[in-house]
Amino acid sequence: xxxxxxxxxxxxxxxxxxxxxxxxxxxxxxxxxxxxxxxxxxxxxxxxxxxxxxxxxxxxxxxxxxxxxxxxxxxxxxxxxxxxxxxxxxxxxxxxxxxxxxxxxxxxxxxxxxxxxxxxxxxxxxxxxxxxxxxxxxxxxxxxxxxxxxxxxxxxxxxxxxxxxxxxxxxxxxxxxxxxxxxxxxxxxxxxxxxxxxxxxxxxxxxxxxxxxxxxxxxxxxxxxxxxxxxxxxxxxxxxxxxxxxxxxxxxxxxxxxxxxxxxxxxxxxxxxxxxxxxxxxxxxxxxxxxxxxxxxxxxxxxxxxxxxxxxxxxxxxxxxxxxxxxxxxxxxxxx
Amino acid sequence: xxxxxxxxxxxxxxxxxxxxxxxxxxxxxxxxxxxxxxxxxxxxxxxxxxxxxxxxxxxxxxxxxxxxxxxxxxxxxxxxxxxxxxxxxxxxxxxxxxxxxxxxxxxxxxxxxxxxxxxxxxxxxxxxxxxxxxxxxxxxxxxxxxxxxxxxxxxxxxxxxxx
Numbered sequence: 001x002x003x004x005x006x007x008x009x010x011x012x013x014x015x016x017x018x019x020x021x022x023x024x025x026x027x028x029x030x031x032x033x034x035x036x037x038x039x040x041x042x043x044x045x046x047x048x049x050x051x052x053x054x055x056x057x058x059x060x061x062x063x064x065x066x067x068x069x070x071x072x073x074x075x076x077x078x079x080x081x082x083x084x085x086x087x088x089x090x091x092x093x094x095x096x097x098x099x100x101x102x103x104x105x106x107x108x109x110x111x112x113x114x115x116x117x118x119x120x121x122x123x124x125x126x127x128x129x130x131x132x133x134x135x136x137x138x139x140x141x142x143x144x145x146x147x148x149x150x151x152x153x154x155x156x157x158x159x160x161x162x163x164x165x166x167x168x169x170x171x172x173x174x175x176x177x178x179x180x181x182x183x184x185x186x187x188x189x190x191x192x193x194x195x196x197x198x199x200x201x202x203x204x205x206x207x208x209x210x211x212x213x214x215x216x217x218x219x220x221x222x223x224x225x226x227x228x229x230x231x232x233x234x235x236x237x238x239x240x241x242x243x244x245x246x247x248x249x250x251x252x253x254x255x256x257x258x259x260x261x262x263x264x265x266x267x268x269x270x271x272x273x274x275x276x277x278x279x280x281x282x283x284x285x286x287x288x289x290x291x292x293x294x295x296x297x298x299x300x301x302x303x304x305x306x307x308x309x310x311x312x313x314x315x316x317x318x319x320x321x322x323x324x325x326x327x328x329x330x331x332x333x334x335x336x
Numbered sequence: 337x338x339x340x341x342x343x344x345x346x347x348x349x350x351x352x353x354x355x356x357x358x359x360x361x362x363x364x365x366x367x368x369x370x371x372x373x374x375x376x377x378x379x380x381x382x383x384x385x386x387x388x389x390x391x392x393x394x395x396x397x398x399x400x401x402x403x404x405x406x407x408x409x410x411x412x413x414x415x416x417x418x419x420x421x422x423x424x425x426x427x428x429x430x431x432x433x434x435x436x437x438x439x440x441x442x443x444x445x446x447x448x449x450x451x452x453x454x455x456x457x458x459x460x461x462x463x464x465x466x467x468x469x470x471x472x473x474x475x476x477x478x479x480x481x482x483x484x485x486x487x488x489x490x491x492x493x494x495x496x497x498x499x
Contacts, residue, residue, distance in 0.1 A: 009471055014347045021354050028361075043379075057390040063409075093435035120407055124473060261432055263427050269400050270423035273483070280484050287360040291460035333483040334405055 048073055052083070053090050059110040060095050060125040066153045069108045076103045078127070080254030095152075098245040098252070099127035101196060104171050107131070109155050113238045115259060117303075117313050118320050119270060119336030122262045124160035124238045126245045133170040134158040134244070135186075137176030143207055145178040147237060148244075154232070165189055175200040175226075176244055187217055187224035195219060199247050200226050200228050209235050209314050212243040214252070233310040260309045271300035274335060281332070289332035296323045296335055384472065388497040389437070392474045394493050395442050399424070401460070403481045413479040414493070419444055419458050425463050439498040441466045446480060448490045454482070464498055470494040 003170040048071060059067050070098070078099040081093050111126040136158060138145030145160075152158050157170065165186040175189055177183070181335045182202060190198045199214030211233050215226040230249030234240045239256065246252035278293040299316050324335045348408045374437035395401075396412065426433050434435040446454050473496045478492040 014343060014350060017347060018350055025357070047379070049387060054386050054390060061393045074485060091435075094432065114407075116407055118407065120402075120404060120409065122399060123397075154448070215427055235451040265432065266399055266427050268425045269418050269421040272425070273415070276420070277416050284458070333486060336404060336407060 032225045042087055045073070045088040048085050049088045049090040052076070052085070054093075056095060056097065056110065056125060056127075059112055060097075060123050063112050063114040063123050065110075065112050066155055067110045068155055069110060070106060071108060072106070074105065076105070076108075077101060080258075082253050086181060094258060094262070095125060095282070096122055096242075096255055096262070097125045098126060098255055100129075100172055100174075100243040100245065101173075101247050101251070101284055103127070103129045106133060111153050113241060116237060117263065118268070118317060118324075121181070121257060121266045121295070124242055124259070126241060128156055128245055130155060130157050130215060131170055132157065132169065132172040132174065135162060135165065135175040136160045136178065137165065137175065137183055138180045139156060142179050144203060144205070144210075144240070148176070148178065153239075164213065172197045172199075174198075174247075175201065177201070178203045179205075181216070182226055184225045184226045186227070191220050191224055193217065193220070196247065201244060203240065203243075205234065205240075207237050207240070208317065209233070209310065210240070212249075212252075214243075214247070214249045216248075235310055236312045261310065264304050267300045267303035270336060271297045271304070274300060277333060286332075288330035289327065292323065292326040292332050293335070299323065347391060363441075377480075384499060385495065388472050388474060388495070391437050391440050391442075391496045392476065392495055394436050395460075396476055396478075396493060403479070410479070410481075411480055412476070413488070414444060414491070415481045415483060416454060417483050419460070419480075422460055425456050429483075430461070433461055434463055437461050437463070439463055439468070441471070441496040441498070443494045444478070445492045445494065446482070446489060447492055451489075452482060452485070454480075454489075468498040470499045472499055 017142075031128075052071065055067075055069055059065065071278070074084050075085075078090070078097070078101060082089045083099075084090075084095075108129050109128050111128075111129065112123050113126070115121045115124050135151070135155060136145065136148055136152075136325040138148075138161070140146070140149075141162070149160050167189045173193065175183075175186075177200065182200070187198070194214050195218065198217035200217075202215065204210050204212075211231055213231040214229050216229050218225050218227055232243065232249045232252055234243055239259075242255060243252050247253065274293055275297040278290065278297065281287075281290040281293060299319050302312050302316055303309070320335065327334050399409075401414040401418050403410040403415045441464075442460040443462075444458045444460060446456055473494055476493040476495070478491050478493050480489040481487075482489065
């Protein structure tokens with residue numbers, strides 16, 4: 001009897017062993033599948049981030065171009081310094097990229113514009129999506145409004161002075177008020193949207209310079225209006241467009257800081273070049289060209305690490321144009 | 337005694353089956369890891385190639401070097417006076433340019449005709465990693481603009497990415 005019971009226990013123990021082993025095998029395969037899934041997702045997002053980086057680099061080196069990029073990701077999040085797809089991030093590095101904080105699905109539009117102050121400093125890259133709606137308000141005769149109307153890429157979704165505004169389920173809406181008063185009447189239409197997805201921008205200035213005020217819609221549970229989240233300066237149409245594509249002043253300022261860092265180096269190079277050209281014309285006794293290049297180096301020096309870069313740019317902009325024109329008139333090599 | 341033996345045999349069978357099963361799983365994992373490793377190496381090569389292309393694209397379109405006439409850029413052309421200034425400026429601001437070029441070397445060679453007092457080569461940028469095996473070079477034929485004489489010469493831009 002005792003032998004038989006021992007044998008029974010052994011047989012039952014065998015089943016327990018099979019059960020435990022089965023559970024372990026099941027757990028092992030379950031975790032293997034989870035690991036494979038997460039590593040495949042990680043690999044896909046790393047690949048996408050790398051390819052996107054190449055696309056951005058390619059786009060940023062060719063000026064005045066609009067590209068449509070179709071990428072099958074859920075969303076891409078941008079900050080001034082990096083962008084993220086899934087768990088993979090990539091440093092934007094020194095590329096000057098103005099983009100909304102988040103882009104969703106499918107299409108990305110890249111648009112490049114040179115930042116000329118008036119000499120070329122770098123190219124600005126704007127990134128957006130046709131699923132973001134831009135609403136422009138302003139006077140048809142205003143130069144900034146007219147510029148935006150004729151230059152804003154047709155590939156993006158933009159309405160200029162729309163008479164009626166209906167929610168078209170865009171994931172973001174951005175209203176731009178160009179030298180005009182803020183209109184908040186349409187905000188109720190977008191009440192359900194998150195505060196960071198319904199934003200605005202007030203532009204006060206011309207195509208050369210001015211200031212911009214960044215706005216955000218109030219919380220859906222409160223009366224719908226815009227509240228200011230900060231303001232900034234702009235210099236040139238390219239910089240103004242940067243403010244339109246950025247969602248807040250911190251991101252805009254951060255990207256512009258990179259642009260000004262680049263301006264330091266470019267101005268230093270032009271200053272050195274102008275100085276060498278001046279010395280060369282002095283040596284050659286070419287008084288007309290010597291005169292055209294006299295003092296030009298000093299104007300470039302004013303742009304190297306200035307206390308107020310916007311002020312220096314505005315103050316010296318025409319001087320650079322005149323210097324270049326003088327050099328052209330005297331048949332010299334141009335300043336820029 | 338017979339029943340007891342039967343129980344033991346069943347347990348032994350189970351253990352042997354599990355042992356063989358895990359051996360097969362381990363073999364499978366080893367095989368998978370090897371394939372994944374070679375595919376990862378291929379991907380890394382691809383990423384390095386992409387990075388090389390990016391550095392080359394950026395280098396050939398730098399406003400710091402490009403020839404321009406009233407802001408109209410001439411493609412595949414560098415201004416020699418800008419190049420002279422850029423060698424100093426870019427090395428003084430290496431941290432800023434590291435973001436663009438990472439671990440790479442950019443050199444411009446003066447090829448033809450051998451006139452004027454220009455040097456044979458300019459090293460625009462060179463940041464080496466502590467440990468590197470090889471360099472992946474790319475060659476770009478370019479025009480070199482001499483602002484003093486307003487002549488164009490022939491040159492080559494070499495972009496090497498440290499691997």
